[in-house]
Amino acid sequence: MRLPxxxxxSSKLLLADSILQHSNFIPHPFLFAxxxxxxxxxxxxxxxxxPFDFDRRDPGPHDVHLEISHCGVCHTDIHLSRNEWxxxxxxxxxxxxxxxxxxxxxxxxxKFAPGDRVGVGCFVDSCRTCxxxxxxxxxxxxxxxxxxxxxxARDGGxxxxxxxxxxxxxxxxxxxxxxxxxxxxxxxxxxxxGITTYSPLRYWKVGPDQKVGVVGLGGLGHMALKFAHSxxxxxxxxxxxxxxxxxxxxxxADEVVLSSSPDQxxxxxxxxxxxxxxxxxxxxxxxxxxxxKRDGVLCLVGVPPETAAVHAHNLIMGRKKIAGSLVGGLPxxxxxxxxxxxxxxxxxxxxxxIAQINEAYNRMLRSDVKYRFVIDMATL
Ligand code: NAP
Ligand code: ZN
Ligand code: ZN
Numbered sequence: 001m002r003l004p005x006x007x008x009x010s011s012k013l014l015l016a017d018s019i020l021q022h023s024n025f026i027p028h029p030f031l032f033a034x035x036x037x038x039x040x041x042x043x044x045x046x047x048x049x050x051p052f053d054f055d056r057r058d059p060g061p062h063d064v065h066l067e068i069s070h071c072g073v074c075h076t077d078i079h080l081s082r083n084e085w086x087x088x089x090x091x092x093x094x095x096x097x098x099x100x101x102x103x104x105x106x107x108x109x110x111k112f113a114p115g116d117r118v119g120v121g122c123f124v125d126s127c128r129t130c131x132x133x134x135x136x137x138x139x140x141x142x143x144x145x146x147x148x149x150x151x152x153a154r155d156g157g158x159x160x161x162x163x164x165x166x167x168x169x170x171x172x173x174x175x176x177x178x179x180x181x182x183x184x185x186x187x188x189x190x191x192x193x194g195i196t197t198y199s200p201l202r203y204w205k206v207g208p209d210q211k212v213g214v215v216g217l218g219g220l221g222h223m224a225l226k227f228a229h230s231x232x233x234x235x236x237x238x239x240x241x242x243x244x245x246x247x248x249x250x251x252x253a254d255e256v257v258l259s260s261s262p263d264q265x266x267x268x269x270x271x272x273x274x275x276x277x278x279x280x281x282x283x284x285x286x287x288x289x290x291x292x293k294r295d296g297v298l299c300l301v302g303v304p305p306e307t308a309a310v311h312a313h314n315l316i317m318g319r320k321k322i323a324g325s326l327v328g329g330l331p332x333x334x335x336x337x338x339x340x341x342x343x344x345x346x347x348x349x350x351x352x353x354i355a356q357i358n359e360a361y362n363r364m365l366r367s368d369v370k371y372r373f374v375i376d377m378a379t380l
Contacts, residue, residue, distance in 0.1 A: 034058065035065075038380060039165030040354055041091040045083035048358045052091055054161055056169050057153075061108040064175045066118055071163035072097025072189040072347070073373040074219060075280040076303070078361050080150050084305040089150050095163025096122040096148040097191040097374075099184045109172045117184065119176040119337065120168060121191035122327045123147055125154050128173070136331035138174075164354065166380050176334055179341035186346035189219055189372040190337060192327060193347065197224035197276065198336040199328035200299045201231060204274050208232035213268075213275035215259070215288060217244045217251075218364070219347070220278035220301060222371035225252040226345050228276075236268065238288075241367050251348070251371075265291070270318075272296055282306040285322070289314040299323045347372045353379035 034055035041052035059065040077094035098120040127143035149162030212233040214224040228235045229252025237253035248256045279302040360373040
């Protein structure tokens, strides 16, 4: 059964998915053997993120039980915990940039052993059989992926809780290997911010001889600068924050444009092959379409709560395209993690104790993030 929902990243989709799963409710044997866990949760759209005790399923034969050492803080955590996209499920333990160590591997697990450094990203299950899953594009599962949080388990209807917690149990198929060469805190954001920017840059074959724009210098934006630079493109960062110009250059930008300056924007008109838009709040897409060359692509990865309006003129004058991209599938996420280990790429992080999570959200909303908050789970 297909659900008539458009934005695949939308929590409306996740809610609809959850209702579908409820209607086929079959008690899962592991529901009766629980793993007491602790974390931080939102109890409603207006409540602060606060301590929360809950149970996870006991690990089954195909499961990896991991102790979480770090979890990155994605702007999606804010959108969902505050119900900005609609359909949020409470209590909600956010977090989908998870790094940990394998504590226990089920009897049928082949890829992992206790002590391994591993990661879990934005989804923990999918149908595994549709054409998109078969191609390793689980994020576009035709029967809807199961999000790491703000979703219900596929087989039992129990809520899934995310990475702002001490441990998690995930089928090994949805667990990624993370090189011990990478710093664990700085590699956590690769599981979402990393793959969300790597995937479209690879899909649109960004490389030498291309001029590439990155709009917004936050968690996603700073990873996009690093990857686009590493792939050899001429990289331009668009920011609203004058205080980030020097950092943008250090992170890989060849040029920085203040998007609030009409003169700087006009000077860049018609010169870009590809622009990756990571902005989390409402902004003018036409201003970026104007910057594309003929046949250029504006790819949206940021998901502002409001619908953006675009006039056909902005597209037909130059056969331009607006596209979108959602995280990345398991094979590409592993490829990205291996690429990062090989090239020494990680996030620039500010490690925080979990008690500072609400302050971190408020700072992100003021664009005051350099460039990803990561929770040290030992502080839980
Ligand atoms: P973030 O760290 O908060 O960064 C967002 C950046 O956008 C800010 O630092 C700021 O950069 C810019 N910005 C904020 N408000 C703005 C405004 N009103 N006008 C112009 N620029 C503004 O957020 P993030 O974690 O990178 O996430 C960004 C977005 O991507 C969120 O909507 C998130 O839900 C979405 N997301 C999508 C996917 C996907 O698969 N497509 C995956 C993860 C996240 P400057 O200071 O440089 O202007
Ligand atoms: Zn995310
Ligand atoms: Zn599928």
